[in-house]
Amino acid sequence: MLALDAVLVVLALFSAFAVVELPDGVWGNISSYLLLMPYMLGIAVGISIWLGIQDIQVSAYDSASVGLTSLHAILLTIASVTFSDVAGLQLPLELHAVFGVIFFCLAVGSRAILLQLVLAVYRYSSKHTRVLIYGAGTTGTQLVSALQGHERIQAVAFVDDNKALHGMRVHRLPVYPPSSIAALVKEKQIDRVLLAVPSLSRPKQAQIARKLEQMGLGVQMLPSFSQLIGEEALVNKLTPVSPHSFLGRAEVAQRSGGASAAYTGKVVLISGAGGSIGSELCRQVMECRPAKVILFELSELGLYNIDMELRSMIELEGLDVELVPVLGSVTDSRQVRSVMTKHKVNIVLHAAAYKHVPLVEANPLTGLVNNVFGTQTLAEQAAQAGVERFMLISSDKAVRPTNVMGASKRLAELVLQDMATRQGPTGTVFSMVRFGNVLGSSGSVVPLFQEQLSRGGPLTVTDERVERYFMTVQEAVQLVLQACSFSRGAEVFVLDMGEPVSILKLARQVIESAGYMVRDKENPDGDIEVQITGLRPGEKMSEELTLTGETINTPNPKIFMTREQGLSQIEIAAALRRLREAFVASDEEMARDVVRQWVEGGQACVAKADAS
Template identity: 65%
Template sequence: MNGLGCSVLNFVKSLTLGQKAITLLVVDLVLIPLALIVTFALQPIPVSPGETIALILPILPYLLAASALVAFWLGIPYIRLNAYEARAVGKTAQYAAANGLIALVLSKIAGLGLTTGLYVIFAGCFFLFSAASRVVMLQILTAIYRRDEGHTRVMIYGAGTTGTQLVSALNAHKTIYPVAFVDDNAALHGLTVAGLPVHSPVRIRELVRDKQIDRVLLAVPSLSQPKQAQLARRLQKLGLEVQALPSFSQLIGEEELVDKLKPVESHTFLGRQQVCTELERGCESYADRVVLISGAGGSIGSELCRQVLACRPAKLVLYELNELALYNVDMELRSLAEVTGTELVPVLGSVTDPRQVRGVLAEHKVQVVLHAAAYKHVPLVEANPLAGLANNVFGTQTLAREAAEYGIERFILISSDKAVRPTNVMGASKRLAELVIQDLETRYTGTVFTMVRFGNVLGSSGSVVPLFQEQIRRGGPVTVTDPKVTRYFMTVQEAVRLVLTAGSMARGGEVFVLDMGAPVPIVQLARQVIESAGYTVRDDATPDGDIEIVFTGLRPGEKMFEELTITDDHIGTRHPKLFCAREQSLSEIEIAGILRSLRQAVASGDPDAGRAVITRWVEGYVPGVKSVPL
């Protein structure tokens, strides 16, 4: 930047608001005699500048003083240069008309004998000069600012109303410099809109290189959000920063910016009637008791806490390994616990630690345990089999054994339909946990041990619906493993009601399952989530749709179909939507052998040895099998 520009910029920055107003006023006052000179020069018999000054000199001081007063009255000096738009131009017109009227009155008083038309021309000349001076000063200062501070060269995608208004706004910006439009409308290509050339999108790469563009502003609010996200990703691959503008209706609040992506109630994707009031029984087993919930910070555990609190237990122990999850659930439940009169106890720890488990049970005199702590994400456990087996099997065994030794009333294990003839380590670990609970049920008569087997819980962490919604938020595609894959689904509220109701009616050793209706095709669920967000599926039938569904293939350990029970021997309960199954268990010696072999595998860090154990003892598990049709 040259020295003159730097000096001008430093001078402008040093001015106070009042000083800037005086400067603009001085410019306007200087323009008054200039406008008078031009006015007389336009007459049929031109008058020289010297003659003009001599002619108007008697009224000029009074004209300048009156003009200054009118300028302050109209607020002309306080109009910022970068805010000089239609309303400010209107004020300048009023100011010019007032100056013409003042000059006319003063000339009549002074007896100058000039025609009225001359003052109309004077007012017009002054208006043009004053407005033009603002525009010129703004351009000069903008150029100086940009050179001093550096500027971002932007390309605007969309030459419609939003795009042209954006150019008007950016022209006064100190550091952002619009250089070109890009628009899909071929009729606009080659035209100049708002002072900028309009190009075809096929020239974007060339424009970025030739015009040194740093950023692209998407001014196409009519384009759906997924398509904007897809467009943004393509532009970002060129190394560009991409920003999107909301529509006018969004800016004024008539349309929520994320309205189409607001959370959708999970039960809308069930494909069946949600089970609600029927599962609200069972509070008598938890009222006025000390209840411990392991995994209390998870999606299932936290909902268990909420519904157990509604039963008014005397004390609720929140047992959680994750510090942040424990903090969040504890903070959420504090106000609820005050209403129910329940003592809330957050405990940070692992269910695999027998000393801590024993101490917590004894210190708080726990009477009921709801065991929801587990590693449940199939791909992660498949990639980390020993961690999954240690947490899900040994954690269950430690907590359940210590609970039985202490003599609690009830122990309810949260299991999964993936435990039935599993083809993944996570499902196999849950099946081993079930076998451990069945074994303890035969050896400890003072405690009722039972299991509740879930289907997939809609809306829980890592579940498919939040994944689909996040993919939609990014513009797609939505990924589905296989067009034939199906799953049983339930809401988190249904799942928790199932636990509480089953726990209250358990006699020991049962596996409780909710009647979840027919399994849901995942591709159908993906379509529902896309359409519930207000978008359309892009496929062969609708090539202009918003979101594409892509099939990625089954992941290691993933089944094509899920089952709910190992046998078809279902036993009804007093609840019409709840049934239980008596499934074959292993002997105490066999369970001891399984646990011993698993400990050796974990201690030696040998995942193959761990898989060998579950291959031998878990019915249906075969390492490497990806799908097992029903």
Template identity: 60%
Template sequence: MYNLISALSRRQKSYVFLAADLALLPLALLFTLQVQPLPDPALTTLVSLLPVLPYVMAAAAGMALWLGLPHVQLNAYERHAAVQSGLLAGGTALALALLTAVFGPALPSGTHVVFAICYFLSMVVARAAMLQLVLMVYRRANPRCRVLIYGAGNTGTQLAQALKAHDGIDPVAFADDNSSLQGLTLVGLPVFSPARIAEIVQARQIRRVLLAMPSQSQPRQAQITQRLQQLGLEVQALPSFAQLIGEEALVDKLTPVAPQAFLGRAARNVPLKEAAGSYQSKAVLVSGAGGSIGSELCRQVLTCRPAKLVLFELSELALYTVHQELGPLAEAAGIELVPVLGSVTDPRQVRMVLNRHGVEVVLHAAAYKHVPLVEANPLPGLANNVFGTQTLARAAARAGVERFILISSDKAVNPANVMGASKRMAELIVQDLATRPGQKTVFTMVRFGNVLGSSGSVVPLFQEQISRGGPVTVTDPNVKRFFMTISEAVQLVLQAGDMAQGGEVFVLDMGEPVPILQLARQVIESAGHSVRDADNPDGDIAIDIIGLRPGEKMEEELTLTEELVHTRHQKIFCARETVLSEIEVAGFLRSLRQAVAAGDEAAARQVIQRWVEGYCQPPQAGRKSS
């Protein structure tokens, strides 16, 4: 049957419709004669009309073709086509009245009116029946995708109405959060509660859900989508009218609020002024040049007009990105920009780069800094952060570099994680080199807290979670962190590098620590959404408390002793902390190298436990890798 219908041409289908309409004419006339009070039986009267019936049918065929009724597709047979059917029925009744008046037998005038009504209704019913028959044939040959429409408002009902004649989609039910709609039947489809979706999907073999609620916020739609996808359903969203006509194009171009807006204080601008002299006309190397801190160091060093800037980076993509950005700026300023792809743990390459480019200042920002990742991969983290610092610092001393500035972290103070411990060990290495007799290189380090907007930092993470519909995850409601902007941190680092005499641990003024829960609320509200909690159960974005991750602390510290000495810059302090002897540093480096070479995480953590003040090994740590 499907092959027969699909093989018919458009013209052949028109002939079928015309033949059906003409076949209905005598049937409608017979029914009219049957219900009319006539002196003779209906069949006898119909036989007496046989001489004029062919002329009536010919007139009906001509009018049908003139009106274009046979050319109307079944799925397009709606109000306009029904009017055409009404005109055809009326015209045919008029032709019958004229012919019977001239040639007989004469019929009562009311008979012609009833005939017109019967003929019109028969054509409409026949079209509807043919449509259902054809749809049934097509559905058996090509099974349609059964869909659930989420949202039974105007958009949802209009969508269901439009899809009923669709060849490939079969709407079977609605789901809606509005309890007043649940239990009703709209456009022939039942409305269910979203809580019953799993049951409905299984019972009605639904494979796809269409979200028909464009007025809902994006986070709300994203939450519903996530829940439905967990049931194994394909989810598609109907765009809003504003999206269809392009009014929301501007919205797509809007960017999230800059992380600096969540600092809780005014961002400081710290002009370098005379500090720029330590970098002007010098060959400066920035390790980790493609990272968040490293790239900003490169930007601000360029403003000091160095003779040469060496971008030392392990990641090819990061190096390419920062080189593409800084290339035009360096060219315009007449500064030589040198991209170097490599690792600070490679002694041969480090020596070659320092000597070939005559490096005079090293800003060492290369490090693995993400606490959970380093905690899960302690040996690579230690190798990069500790041995990389040792390799680069020793090579700098041998090459006669003037200044070596280590970028450290507040997590190095009483560390609760491997990343912080590795940064503390890097500090001890730099302090040891700084105190050696006859040392010409000025070794120093700058310690500060979290930087807003850096890769993997909390604000971009929150913004990404919000874009997915939430929830926003906070480790603990009482956790606090120090924050400053990337620009602030780098300006102060360069200031500290200028005032360094050797061996100092510079600590930046970070302001007051910021509660992360408060920060999460600010980021949600800045995105135009509300927080969903016990006080506001209908809010857009929930905040989930997931517990502290391995190696995380409730609050970070900036010094080991709380003894801070003021410097000539009001936002830079110098910490007084004890240092290890050269023999002690060599001892922990030897033990750590043996542990890393053996792939023994437990031994590596034992080295940290012994030599890093304040380190507390997490309970789950200490396993030996295979």
């Protein structure tokens, strides 16, 4: 940069003598000025070093740097005037002023040209990512400024909802409406979309991201600058690795597919709508364009969140779907009956349940009453109201359960099998689906590991040999919807969940994916330790999906069916009567007796509880 500025001083002086008319002509005056040239070059280099201009990278040459260059040009002009007077050259002030202006223009222009040359070299010598920026506001424009000097990322255009900006240019980039995204992707070969709209609510950002991902685009969300410099540390603003990354197999890619027709124009009631599975059921059912979706939820906060999210979805995607939020319990038969008859429900997706094993183990009566009697109430009222289909969301823990939660799910299955038998081929189609752990759901292992990791560890695993089946909530729900669409009654559906995953291996993956090293005997200098805490009450080493081990194929290769022996009508009535007596008497031991007597594997469940 020093050499460049020295050359520019010479060029600027020759140009000034060529522009300004002098009595002795151009060459006569230049020859007399050549004696001063070494001093001018020395002054130019000295001023550049003093101002630090030579240390400014071309990619960081901003308005402040331009100001320093103008000061450099002014000081050189003063030096030229001073040296000329001392040497008695009697050159006009106009010549020195023109020299200063030309030097300034050459210095700024040369750096701009250099920057474009360097960027061109980087872009043509390595693969670069072409990005579309969603949001032409403050965050978006700051992002473009930050990317201007990047050698591998090229901002191509803006997309913004503000109609006043459409057709305009912001930071030299054109602004398009969101409806043009599909065409832009093909025309401009977009690789990734950066969402620079931190002012939008999270549900709206999620809706935009989902639509972009469906186009096959990679999507990243940016926090605002004010968020990054807020009270919370920057590390807390970074998005953790998605739980989907730990699935260990290809995720089921198809959406509801042919099942959409089974829900289009229907009235769908979703119990537990505010939970992890219930909320995803709501999102995917909405994509099938039903006439009405009834959100049945016990938690006020959960109901509020899913209701607001779905209303944003309706507004954003222009859906003609009526939402009915209902705050209540599935064990309240009067309320359930009122909702069923008032709204003429066609399909019930029953996801409401207490599912956390340790909590239900500590509160067995509450867990059994909610999961068993809630299912019975909802199923009986559905049958009386003439509901077409009823799908129970069950669990792999219902197979030979060793905990109260699993036993409650198995009893709920038996209740539904009894209802299906009593309905016959002309009544409500009752069916159920079992699947394992849902990655990323509330209380699941990956968010727990990530929370432990954020606190600096250790990550806790109950036993080195523990294995579990895993699915993402999106693929589990889309398979549930398809199973419900072709069920004929009394089926127990199980989902293809791949191979079981070692929880110890999963913990190590979470640590390594965050850029840390596992601390163990082989690596005592690692960052995060994995501690073995021992099996919790009612916990299994591994889970099963069927009682018999036999499965039957269905129209979907990812969904299987199993036929399992249920209880007779007399037996299920006796079990429910005994369980109700236990609840009225608040007798946990009596409730465990019901599990021991009527649930296959219930003896192990009660034995473990007694041992604990």
